[in-house]
Amino acid sequence: MDKAFEVLWRIIAGASLVAFVSPPFLFLFGVIDSSALMLYLQQVVSGVANGCVYALVALGIVLIYKATETINFAQGEILMIGAFLAFTFINILGMNFWLGALLAAGGTALVGMGVDRIIIRPMVGQPAFAIVMVTIGFGFVARSAVSMVPGWGTDSYAIERPFAADVFTWGEIAISYDHAMIVATTVVLCAALFLFFRYTKLGIAMQASSQNQLAAYYMGIPVRQIFTLIWGLSAGVAGLAGLMLAPFTFVHTNMGMVVFRAFPAAVLGGFGSIPGAIVGGIIIGIVESLSGFYLDEGIKNVAAYVVLLLVLVLKPEGIFGVVHRKKV
Amino acid sequence: MAKSDAFLEVDDLAIHFGGIKAVDGVTFSVKKGEVYTIIGPNGAGKSTIFNLIGRIYDPTHGSVSFEGKRISRLPTHKIVGRGIARTFQNIELFEMATVLDNMLLGRHAHLGAGLLSHMGFFPHVRREEERHRHMIEEVIDFLDLQHYRDQRIAELPYGVRKVVELGRALATEPKLLLLDEPSSGLNVEETEDMAFWISDIQSILGITVVMVEHDMTLVNEVSDRVLAINYGKVIAEGTPEEVQVHPEVIRAYLGGDEDEPAEGPKEGEGDGEG
Structure with missing residues (x-):
């Protein structure tokens, strides 16, 4: 019986995967015309951009989880x-966008x-x-x-940006400057984080602390302070993600609801894997964008969780996850 | 309190967990250059003494001094800077990293240079890195780990991990090495190798060794002096031969009148303790 269900799940998962990636092939075989393909690619591009925000939030959650085994729901x-804060610096205090x-x-x-301390x-x-x-x-x-903060309150705000809420075209695909900035920032941030973790004393100390706290102490690493810095790093990344999300959801007390996309992204990638969080976030973004465009209203909101469910049934450790054996 | 000639001085050290006096007024001192072994039945408080010296626990009272300076209130991560390194009974390595990276982490406390220069990989960073690599290669040669250099810890057999952990401790360039049951989990051959290395660490590298050990063959082979404890108190101290024939020690291992007979402090006992 279980076997039968697994086969069923696999068929559903395989069919959805095929459906999502099929348009380029359909175009190659002449089933759809180029304008239909462009529509599809348009959705993929905006999905990638939204996915980058999910990825950054998921990245922050994973960083804290890897190091401290705490899942930060905040x-x-x-x-x-x-x-x-970005709204305050840029709009209220009138600072330069990048400085703000x-x-x-x-x-x-x-x-x-x-928060950590x-x-x-x-x-x-x-x-x-x-x-x-x-x-x-x-x-x-x-x-x-x-x-309750004066000047903030429960209203929605838009952050003033140095570029217009406009699009440029790349081939036949229109890309908004907001989306381009999100993707560019994510790429730069990921590269910087890679170099940081790979080559700096602090980055290596962070990796060491998350792998083995006891041993890290005896290597001369102040593990507790390192954990505080990890919270700082994770929050800083989230802050940037908030700034980039602002053009789409506006600055509002409830904009933190984006974590309900980021958690599936983190689990999808294999909770505890940083590349997994990025890939997971982008997948969720694309799936959401495609299902919002091609499927019925409302499916967009649950698409992330449908994907998550399929992955958890078929590959419970996530895409990049490792199977954990608890040491006794 | 610390005498000037004592290298490691443990004075009236005690820790109580609730009503349990795990370590109860232990005093001993270790001379520079010797191998000093702490023995005792399971639950006697050996590992707790280690964790007190290694600053995992705060003592209830008493003090630990190293080279004339009190270390018993030092934060754990500052221990390595004073020249103290340790290994663990159950091996604490960075499992996802390679042997080389684990050893390089042993150099962490000796690292200079800042965040941006590391990211930029500037020439002086490169030179510093080369110096550390050179030091690590010496440790690798010393312990015959050449073959495993680039393997991940998770792929290595237990016996090799134990040696890697010893190597990582040596990479910190310690003056004092704390070994918590260096033979636990090792087979007879590996234990012989371990005895050989401990002797070399003492004679060639000139590092003082304090260890907790069960295997009396190893203890006899490498120890200059032995401290026997039971129920958190010192029961005997002296050469390995003296301690083994001490009536209190025999009673502690054989259980005296009240306990069921246990193994004596004889050859070959190598079981872990909780």
Whole structure:
């Protein structure tokens, strides 16, 4: 019986995969014309751009999880704080966009470090579930607190950008400057993170601390401070993601809801894998975009979870995941 | 309190977990250059003493001094900077990394240069890296690990991991090496190799060794002095021969009157302790 269900699931998964990637082949075999193909590619491109935001949020969640085994459910709220900081620096204080973006990312990083130092560190040694509940609690508090800040409140805002809310064309595909910026920022950020983790003393200390805390201590690594810095890094990335998400969802106390796309992305990639989070985020973005365009209204909202369900049934460890054996 | 000639000085050290006195007023001192072994039945408090010296626990009272300076309130990550390295009973390596990378992490405390220069891979960073690599290669040669250099820890057999952990400790250039049951999990041959290396570490590298060990063959072969403890208290100290015939030690291992007979401090016992 189980076998039969597995076969059924595989057929469904295979069919959806084929459906999603088929248009280029259909075009090659002359089934659809080039304008239909362009429509498809248009959706893929915007899906990739949205997916990059999911990827960055998922990346932040994975960074914290890998290092501290804490799942931060407040990542969305940290993103929201980042967007409000960017709004403050750029719109209210009238700073240059790029300077404001940098300050917002830095400010959000400080918020993340504060969350770790003040809220999470006293919880060390408590059950994992208790720590997760604390992050959820912080999320609620952050949303309420932000709505009480003068000048922020519960309204929606748009961040002023140095480029028009316009598109440029690449072949027949129209790409908005907002989307292009998201993709470019994600690529640069991923490259920087790669170099950081691969070559810097701090990056290697972070990897070491997440692999074996005890051994890291005896290599001279101040593990607790490193964890605080990881929270800072993760929050800084979320802050940038918030800034980039702003043109689409606007700056609002509830914009943190984007985590409900980021969590599937992280699980899809194999929770605990950084490349997995990026790939997972982009896949979720594309699937959402395609299903929003071709399928009925409403399916877009659950598409991420349908994909997640299929992956969890067929490959529970995720795309890049490793099977964990708990050491006893 | 610390005497000037003592290298490692443990003075009236105690730690209580609730009502349990895991270590209860232990005093001993280790001279520079010797191999000093702590023995005792399971649960006697040997590993706890190690974790107190290694700053995993804060002592309830008493102190630990190294080279005349108190280290018993130092944060754990500063231990390596004082010249103390340790290995663990159950091996604590970075499993997803290679042998070489694990050893290079042993150089972490000796690393200079900043964030951006590392990312830029500037010439002085390269030179520094080459110096560390050179030092690591010496350790690899010393422990005969050439063959495993680029393998991941997760792919290696237990016995090799144990040697890699020893190598990583040596890569930190310690003055004092704490070995927590270096023979646990090793077969007879590997244990012989371990004895050989511990002797070399003492005689060639001039590193002082403090170890916790069960295997009396190994203890006899390498130790200059032995400390026997039971129920968190010192019961005997002296040469391996003296300690083994000490009546208190025999009673501790054989269980005296009240406990069921256990194995004596004889050859070949190598079981782990919780």
